[in-house]
Each structure stands twice: as C-alpha cells, then as structure tokens.
Amino acid sequence: MKKTEISELSFEAAMQELETVVAKLESGDIELDESISLFERGHALKRRCEEELKRAEERVEAITLDANGNPNGTGPLKDV
Numbered sequence: 001m002k003k004t005e006i007s008e009l010s011f012e013a014a015m016q017e018l019e020t021v022v023a024k025l026e027s028g029d030i031e032l033d034e035s036i037s038l039f040e041r042g043h044a045l046k047r048r049c050e051e052e053l054k055r056a057e058e059r060v061e062a063i064t065l066d067a068n069g070n071p072n073g074t075g076p077l078k079d080v
Helices: 011-027 032-061
Strands: 063-065 071-074
Touching: 011 032, 032 063
Parallel strands: none
Antiparallel strands: 063 071
16 A cells, blocks of 8 residues: 655645554554554654644734724735
8 A cells, every 4th residue: 555645645634644553553463663664654744734733823823804803814924
C-alpha cells in the first residue's frame, strides 16, 4: 500500500491517519522496526496537523469586523 505524502494530506486526513498510527503503537502487537517507522510517520503527521491549525488560526485572526461586530472582510495574512 502506497502512503500518501504527508504534505498532500488535508488536516482531517492527517488527523485520521495519526489516530490510526497511535492505535497501532498502543496495541503493542507490532515489531520494533515497524514501531519506529510508525512513530516517525506519526511525528510528521502531528507536525502537519499543527501547521494546518496554525494556518487556520491566522486566517480567523485576519477577519476584520465592522463597528457592529460583523465580519466585513479580511486583513492581510502573515507569511507562514
């Protein structure tokens, strides 16, 4: 089975795969080499999720409000 590049995964897909990795590691039913590979992929998936969350937070923070507190557009986003 070919694994998708982590950089191509959506937040939801990365989170779902991370949950699968954690469950496999917690089961203890895998060989040491596979455990190490899973841990490395899990770490990369966690980083991907954190990056996507940070991007989403910056987009929300960039929303500007009018005098009544209603969204009226967005301000400039910071380069990530």
